[in-house]
Structure formats: C-alpha cells, structure tokens
Amino acid sequence: MYKRATLRGFLVFLILAVLTASFLYPLYFMLINSLKTRTEYFVNPFALPREGLQLINYTTMISQFKILTLFKNTFIISTGTVILILLVGIFASYAFAKLRFKGKSVLFVAVLMTMFVPSQVTIIPLFVSFSKVGLVNSYLSVILAYLALFLPEAVLLLTANFRGILDEMVEAAEIDGCSYLQKIWYVIIPMGRAAIFLAIIFYFIMSWNDLFTPMIFLTKMEKRTVMVALASLMGRYSGSPTYQFAGLLLSAIPALIVYFIFQRNIIRGLSMGAIK
Amino acid sequence: MRLRNRRRRVYLQAFLSLLPLILILLVLRVYPIAVAIGKSFTNWDGLFQNDWIGLQNYVEFVNSGPFLMILRNTLILLLNVPLQVFIGLLVALLLYERVMGWKFFRSVVYTPQIISAVIIGYLFRIFFGFRGPVNIVLNAVGLERLAIEWFGNPLTALGVMVISIAWYGIGWQSIVMLGGMSSISHSVFEAAIIDGANYWQRAFKIVFPMIIRVIEFGVIASGVWTLTQLFPFLHSMTRGGPGYETTTLDYMIYLKSFGFSFGINFGMACSIAVILLFIILAFTLLEMRITNRAELGR
Numbered sequence: 001m002y003k004r005a006t007l008r009g010f011l012v013f014l015i016l017a018v019l020t021a022s023f024l025y026p027l028y029f030m031l032i033n034s035l036k037t038r039t040e041y042f043v044n045p046f047a048l049p050r051e052g053l054q055l056i057n058y059t060t061m062i063s064q065f066k067i068l069t070l071f072k073n074t075f076i077i078s079t080g081t082v083i084l085i086l087l088v089g090i091f092a093s094y095a096f097a098k099l100r101f102k103g104k105s106v107l108f109v110a111v112l113m114t115m116f117v118p119s120q121v122t123i124i125p126l127f128v129s130f131s132k133v134g135l136v137n138s139y140l141s142v143i144l145a146y147l148a149l150f151l152p153e154a155v156l157l158l159t160a161n162f163r164g165i166l167d168e169m170v171e172a173a174e175i176d177g178c179s180y181l182q183k184i185w186y187v188i189i190p191m192g193r194a195a196i197f198l199a200i201i202f203y204f205i206m207s208w209n210d211l212f213t214p215m216i217f218l219t220k221m222e223k224r225t226v227m228v229a230l231a232s233l234m235g236r237y238s239g240s241p242t243y244q245f246a247g248l249l250l251s252a253i254p255a256l257i258v259y260f261i262f263q264r265n266i267i268r269g270l271s272m273g274a275i276k
Numbered sequence: 277m278r279l280r281n282r283r284r285r286v287y288l289q290a291f292l293s294l295l296p297l298i299l300i301l302l303v304l305r306v307y308p309i310a311v312a313i314g315k316s317f318t319n320w321d322g323l324f325q326n327d328w329i330g331l332q333n334y335v336e337f338v339n340s341g342p343f344l345m346i347l348r349n350t351l352i353l354l355l356n357v358p359l360q361v362f363i364g365l366l367v368a369l370l371l372y373e374r375v376m377g378w379k380f381f382r383s384v385v386y387t388p389q390i391i392s393a394v395i396i397g398y399l400f401r402i403f404f405g406f407r408g409p410v411n412i413v414l415n416a417v418g419l420e421r422l423a424i425e426w427f428g429n430p431l432t433a434l435g436v437m438v439i440s441i442a443w444y445g446i447g448w449q450s451i452v453m454l455g456g457m458s459s460i461s462h463s464v465f466e467a468a469i470i471d472g473a474n475y476w477q478r479a480f481k482i483v484f485p486m487i488i489r490v491i492e493f494g495v496i497a498s499g500v501w502t503l504t505q506l507f508p509f510l511h512s513m514t515r516g517g518p519g520y521e522t523t524t525l526d527y528m529i530y531l532k533s534f535g536f537s538f539g540i541n542f543g544m545a546c547s548i549a550v551i552l553l554f555i556i557l558a559f560t561l562l563e564m565r566i567t568n569r570a571e572l573g574r
Contacts, residue, residue, distance in 0.1 A: 008373075008475070009373065009375045009376075010375075012370050012373045012375045013375045013376060013377070015370055016367075016370050016371070016375065016377075016378070016381045017381075019367065019370075019381070019385065020380075020381050020384045020385065023384050023385060023387055023388065023447075024384060024387075026399055026403075027387075029409070030399070042407065045408075045409050045412065046409065046412075087296075088296045088297050088300060089297070091292075091293040091294075091296070091297075092293055092294050092296070092297035094293055095289070095290045095293035095294050096294075099286055099289060099290045099293070100286065101286060101287055101290045104290075107294070107298075109564075111297065111301065112564070113557075113560065114301055114305045114306070115560070116500055116504070116556050116557075116559070116560045116563075117305065117309060117553060117556065118503075118504035118505070118526060118552060118553075118556060120504070120507070120526045120529040120530065120549055120552065121308075121309060121312055121529075121549040121550075121552060121553050122304070122305060122308035122309060122312065123529075123533070124308075124312060124315075124322075124529075124533050124542050124545055124546060124549070125307070125308035125309075125311035125312055125315070125546075126304065126308050127322075127534075128322055128542075129308070144300075144304055145304065147300060147304070148300055148301060148304035148305045151297060151300060151301065152301070155297065180289055205390060208392070209390075209391075209392035209393065209394070210392075211392070211393070211394045211507065211508045211511065212507045212508070212530075216534055227392055227394045227508075230394060230395070230398075231394055231511060231512065234398050234512070241402055244398065244402065245402075248395050248398055248399060251392065251394075251395060252391050252392065252395050255390050255391065255392065256387070256390055256391065258390075259387070259390040260383075263383045263386070266386075267382060267383060267386065267451055270386075270448075270451045270452065270455065
C-alpha cells in the first residue's frame with residue numbers, strides 16, 4: 001500500500017513537472033532570444049545566446065518605447081482605478097453585507113446584472129460623451145471606464161467576505177460609541193483585509209494588462225499605456241523577433257513581479273471567493 | 277421612538293453608502309447601454325448623421341457576408357471551453373494529490389493569467405509564424421507537410437487561437453476546481469478507501485459529482501469570457517483577417533467603430549453590440565441560476 005502510493009505520487013509529480021515546464025518554457029524562450037542577435041535567432045531559436053548577451057535589444061526598446069513614461073502612465077491609471085474601486089466598493093459592500101433595508105436583494109441583483117456587460121457595448125456612447133466633456137486623452141477617462149467595469153465584481157467579492165464578519169463585532173463597536181466611519185475603519189477594513197488585499201492586487205493587474213479601453217480613449221502618444229504601445233510597436237518590429245521578445249518581456253515583468261510577491265493571497269482568494 | 281430613529285439612521289447610512297456605486301453604474305453603465313440600444317436603430321456616425329432607420333442595421337448585418345463567418349468563428353473559438361475545462365480538471369485532480377512541490381506547481385499553472393493577453397497573443401503569433409519555433413520543430417522531425425503558414429488559413433489561425441486561449445485559461449480553471457475540491461471532507465475519502473474504491477473510482481464517483489456545479493460555473497464563465505474578451509488575442513494575432521475570416525462579434529464592434537479610418541458606422545456597431553448584449557444576458561441569467569450568486573444579497 002505504502003509503496004504503491006509513493007509510486008503514484010512520483011508519477012503525479014512527474015506529470016506536474018512536465019506541465020509546469022510547458023507553462024514556464026515560453027517565458028524562458030522569450031528571455032534567451034531577447035538576448036540574441038537576429039541571425040542567431042533565425043539559426044537556432046532554442047539554443048542559448050553564444051555571441052554575448054545582446055543587451056542592446058533592451059536598450060533600444062527602452063529608448064524607442066519610452067518605457068518609463070509608459071510605466072508611469074499605466075501605473076497612474078491602475079493605481080487610480082484600485083483606489084476608487086476600494087473607496088466606492090467598501091462602503092457599498094458594507095451596506096449590502098451588514099445593513100438591513102428594503103429592496104436590498106433587488107438592488108444587489110441589479111448591480112450584478114451589469115457585471116457581464118462587455119466593454120464593447122458601452123465604449124461607443126462613452127467615447128462620444130467623453131469627447132463632449134473633453135475627457136478623451138485623459139487618464140481619468142480610462143479610470144472611470146474601468147471603475148464602472150470592475151465595480152460590480154469587486155462588490156460581489158467584498159460583500160461575500162464582509163458577510164463573514166460577525167455581527168457581534170459590529171454591534172460591539174457600536175456600543176463602544178463608534179461612528180459609522182469608525183465602524184468601517186476599525187472593524188470592517190481590518191476584518192475584511194484578505195478580500196480587500198485580493199481586490200487591490202487583482203484589479204491592479206487587470207488594469208495593467210488591458211488593451212481595449214486605453215486603446216480607444218488614449219490616442220496621444222505620450223498618454224498611452226504599456227499594452228497600447230506594445231501593440232503598435234510589435235507591428236513596427238515584425239521583422240526582428242529579438243526586439244519583439246525584449247519588448248514583450250519588459251511589459252510582462254511588472255505584473256509578474258506583483259504576482260510572485262502576492263501569489264499566495266491571489267490563489268487563496270480565488271479558491272475561496274470565486275464560488276459561493 | 278428610539279427604534280424608529282435607529283431605522284431611519286440605518287436607511288440614511290445605506291443610502292449614502294450605496295449612492296456612489298449607483299451613480300457610477302447609472303452614468304457609466306446603464307446610460308451608455310441605453311444609448312447603444314437607441315442608436316442601434318440609427319445611421320449614427322458620431323458627427324453628422326443621426327437618422328432613425330428602424331431595424332435596417334440588424335437586417336443588413338444578419339444578411340451580410342461576414343455574419344455567417346462570425347458565427348462559424350465564434351463556434352470554433354468556443355471549442356477552447358471544453359478544452360480548458362477538461363485539462364483544468366485533470367490538473368486540479370493532479371494538484372489535489374498534494375505531492376511534493378504542489379504549491380509551486382499550482383502557482384506556475386496560474387501564471388498565464390497574470391501575463392497580458394496581448395503578450396500571449398503576440399507570443400503565439402511568433403511561435404506559430406512561418407519561420408517560428410513550431411515549424412522548425414516540425415521540419416526537424418520530418419513533418420515538413422505540417423509546417424504551414426498557420427495564419428494564412430482561417431481554420432488553422434482559429435485553431436492556434438483556440439490553443440492559446442485554452443493555455444491561458446487552464447490555470448484559472450484548475451485553481452477554481454481545486455477550491456471546489458478542497459471543500460470535500462476527508463472522511464468521505466477514507467470511507468471510500470476502506471470500501472476498496474480505487475483512484476479512478478474515487479475521482480469519478482466522489483470528486484466529480486461534488487464539484488459538478490463548480491465545473492458548470494467554469495464552463496459558463498469561460499463561455500462568456502470567450503464571447504466578450506477575445507479582443508487582445510484577435511488584435512495581436514490576425515486583426516480579424518484576412519477579410520473577416522477570423523472576426524468575432526466583439527471584434528466586429530471595434531472594426532465598425534474605431535478599427536477603420538473609413539466607413540465609420542457607429543449605428544451598425546451599436547446594433548452588433550446589442551446582439552452581443554442579449555447573448556451575454558442569456559448566459560448571465562443561466563450563470564446566476566447555477567451559482568445562486570443572487571442569494572448573497574438576501
């Protein structure tokens with residue numbers, strides 16, 4: 001019995017290791033080829049770089065791409081989105097989770113109904129309205145679009161989590177003379193921090209990686225986000241894959257770093273919160 | 277008296293807490309949806325033309341050549357759903373064994389979800405390029421006949437897309453299913469082992485039935501996702517071309533509104549958006565019934 005179990009364990013380990021390798025290989029492939037010359041890549045894309053590391057691929061991308069400006073733009077949009085989602089989402093979720101009032105379930109369902117409406121449906125009217133009030137080509141246009149797009153899901157996540165906070169905790173805070181804002185600050189936010197943290201990471205990465213919305217709203221070069229610039233850059237360098245690999249890897253790195261620091265929180269949140 | 281005051285205070289708190297959310301959703305979601313529906317009956321171009329033309333956009337779109345192509349493409353692309361659910365389930369079953377290093381494997385499997393779909397699209401575009409690594413391998417193992425221009429033919433291009441989308445989705449599926457599996461109590465397993473159930477019997481007779489709702493959720497969520505979120509994949513791999521050969525509904529909205537510098541037809545784009553909206557609505561109602569998410573609000 002024991003022996004069979006370990007053999008099976010070994011087989012499972014082996015299959016998982018092969019699978020994992022297939023998931024990591026593209027990243028490795030991008031890395032080695034982003035450090036080669038063009039000829040080296042076309043001779044053998046699977047070998048390690050032999051003619052020295054071509055850091056010029058990266059320096060070209062950084063200067064051509066103005067990557068620091070792009071990172072700054074994307075960072076402003078992602079951070080702004082996350083802050084506003086929390087500001088609006090925490091209060092709304094508290095009301096859905098802990099307050100008793102008429103029409104709550106109807107309202108909650110109405111909020112959820114907007115969750116799956118794709119951004120393509122609203123983008124044209126939004127674009128026309130935004131250009132009327134001069135919001136096109138501003139960070140705020142993208143932030144507002146994301147806010148509306150992500151809020152229903154964020155409210156679902158936070159409400160599910162806040163409902164798990166004991167009513168006694170909230171009541172005790174009330175008896176201790178906590179005001180409404182103090183209750184949220186001292187009870188709800190600390191107790192719901194796992195979900196709040198998940199929302200921060202998740203929506204930061206979502207806004208960092210998105211292409212569609214910023215592509216429509218930000219047409220000026222100096223306002224573009226990383227993914228928008230990457231999409232136009234890839235066409236320009238279609239003949240030189242080594243530059244492309246450097247560009248792709250550079251734009252993937254920030255989200256990957258965030259993930260590898262916080263992966264435990266993300267995975268725990270996903271396996272708990274996704275299904276009720 | 278104090279009770280009534282208290283109730284009034286609760287109502288005031290609820291009102292103020294929900295006001296920003298409701299205002300944002302009304303202004304930035306509900307109003308644009310209403311405008312899109314209204315404008316779908318016009319020949320709106322965003323500037324000068326804005327005449328009521330009834331159902332003409334819908335009729336024209338359904339009778340146009342690209343319509344059947346879009347239908348075909350959508351059906352082919354939906355094949356990624358069974359693929360990613362099936363592989364995701366297998367990966368979840370493997371991870372459930374909790375062998376050495378399973379936490380590491382779990383976080384690696386989820387990695388594609390963190391990489392932007394734009395990057396994944398370009399990566400697959402390069403991998404399946406005519407002189408790309410996939411064709412190099414095919415040539416090296418003597419399968420020259422298979423080393424084709426993958427993006428030259430709509431069917432193989434769609435096939436590459438299905439693979440890339442499945443590759444992207446497997447991690448999400450397996451994490452969600454693993455979450456469903458960990459709610460199965462271990463005593464059930466022990467009882468089954470004592471009764472002499474083997475591994476496959478345990479997988480199919482215990483695990484499978486207990487996470488069937490999770491699987492349903494995975495199928496519907498990734499189905500909706502396929503219908504609405506393919507923009508970065510299409511944009512990086514084929515731009516919907518050649519012609520409309522690899523276009524989907526959501527990409528068509530873009531092509532008809534912002535994609536071309538000529539022939540902008542916001543009215544037509546809005547009517548396609550409304551068609552998409554109703555498809556998604558049907559899916560959402562199904563999804564809500566299955567996961568009972570609506571119960572949270574009670």
